[in-house]
Amino acid sequence: MENVQGKVAFVTGGASGIGLGISKALAKHGAKLAIADARQSAIDEALPWFKERGYPAVGVLLNVTDRDAYAVAADEVEKAFGNIHILVNNAGVAAGGGPIWEATVKDWEFMVQVNIIGVSNGVSTLVPRMLAHGEPSHVVSTSSTGGLFGVNGSALYCACKFAVSGLMETLAGELEGTNVGVSVLYPGPTNSNLGFSSSQVRPAELQNASAPPPPPTPSSDGTVPAPYVMRDYTKIFMNPEELGERVVRGILRGDLFIHTHPEFKAGLQLRSDAIVRAIPDEPYNEERAKVVASFGTLIYNPVYEGVTTPGLPDWEPIV
Numbered sequence: 483m484e485n486v487q488g489k490v491a492f493v494t495g496g497a498s499g500i501g502l503g504i505s506k507a508l509a510k511h512g513a514k515l516a517i518a519d520a521r522q523s524a525i526d527e528a529l530p531w532f533k534e535r536g537y538p539a540v541g542v543l544l545n546v547t548d549r550d551a552y553a554v555a556a557d558e559v560e561k562a563f564g565n566i567h568i569l570v571n572n573a574g575v576a577a578g579g580g581p582i583w584e585a586t587v588k589d590w591e592f593m594v595q596v597n598i599i600g601v602s603n604g605v606s607t608l609v610p611r612m613l614a615h616g617e618p619s620h621v622v623s624t625s626s627t628g629g630l631f632g633v634n635g636s637a638l639y640c641a642c643k644f645a646v647s648g649l650m651e652t653l654a655g656e657l658e659g660t661n662v663g664v665s666v667l668y669p670g671p672t673n674s675n676l677g678f679s680s681s682q683v684r685p686a687e688l689q690n691a692s693a694p695p696p697p698p699t700p701s702s703d704g705t706v707p708a709p710y711v712m713r714d715y716t717k718i719f720m721n722p723e724e725l726g727e728r729v730v731r732g733i734l735r736g737d738l739f740i741h742t743h744p745e746f747k748a749g750l751q752l753r754s755d756a757i758v759r760a761i762p763d764e765p766y767n768e769e770r771a772k773v774v775a776s777f778g779t780l781i782y783n784p785v786y787e788g789v790t791t792p793g794l795p796d797w798e799p800i801v
């Protein structure tokens with residue numbers, strides 16, 4: 483997509499954290515924003531920033547797990563702004579932390595519904611509309627660095643975010659040759675309200691029966707016991723508006739992979755090397771390879787060739 487000026491962007495989880503940062507960056511670059519979120523209070527807090535600056539933006543109350551409601555929301559946005567060109571599947575939640583064998587069925591259902599089915603609902607609702615109007619369009623979905631390698635204590639989150647990668651990389655192949663570009667976003671630590679919003683949007687029927695652990699008891703001098711004292715990371719984690727600028731750059735360049743944090747490169751390299759190293763060092767079966775290749779992109783997918791521009795070290799975001 484050459485520019486986002488005048489394009490209509492539909493951003494889920496757009497009222498907080500990373501989604502709000504992406505929405506602000508897209509607005510600064512001239513897009514019209516549909517800020518879709520499951521929390522009306524967050525939408526109400528987010529919208530004034532756009533209105534004060536004269537950026538076109540509407541709020542859309544939407545639970546991404548509901549595909550029928552998604553279609554109604556898309557109709558509403560089309561009525562307000564016309565064709566939708568940019569979909570950012572960003573709504574996501576965190577739950578079920580700790581060893582994976584302790585995650586409950588309800589933790590799984592809540593996480594899978596929002597983090598995977600929510601993304602698929604966005605794709606199924608909006609990609610056919612993009613293909614039908616034929617104007618340059620783009621879909622971005624938010625995975626995580628937890629969607630690239632295992633993070634102890636976060637297996638449920640990792641499982642969902644790996645799924646987002648698989649979905650988007652396949653979608654990229656399926657949309658090759660169309661006017662719809664595809665990106666998968668891998669944020670590292672970014673200032674947001676993930677823990678709080680996740681607790682707010684978790685439906686009553688998916689709450690675990692056991693109560694959450696009680697808060698730590700302060701000692702007599704009022705201090706909280708050591709393991710619970712969280713350092714303030716707000717100055718260290720990425721600013722969502724900076725991250726949003728990186729996403730706009732990825733959309734404009736048509737990057738399949740949008741990375742934001744260079745700190746994860748060595749870990750990812752280690753995993754990729756380990757996978758390749760584990761492949762049996764045995765003679766190649768030409769006949770089998772030919773048959774498998776005829777199944778489509780099972781052993782080779784051209785989407786991995788050259789679509790992602792190397793990061794520009796001298797690039798400065800407009801924040």
Ligand SMILES: NC(=O)c1ccc[n+]([C@@H]2O[C@H](COP(=O)([O-])OP(=O)(O)OC[C@H]3O[C@@H](n4cnc5c(N)ncnc54)[C@H](O)[C@@H]3O)[C@@H](O)[C@H]2O)c1
Binds near residue numbers: 494501547679
């Ligand atoms: N913050 C980070 O460090 C980080 C790192 C990697 C990936 N992520 C991912 O980034 C995305 C955004 O998270 P964030 O950190 O900005 O958190 P956030 O809680 O600040 O924002 C997420 C928004 O999604 C909304 N939401 C949740 N469930 C929804 C649903 N069913 N339908 C519609 N909206 C819903 C919430 O109301 C909230 O406004 C998530 O997918 C998250 O997994 C975050």
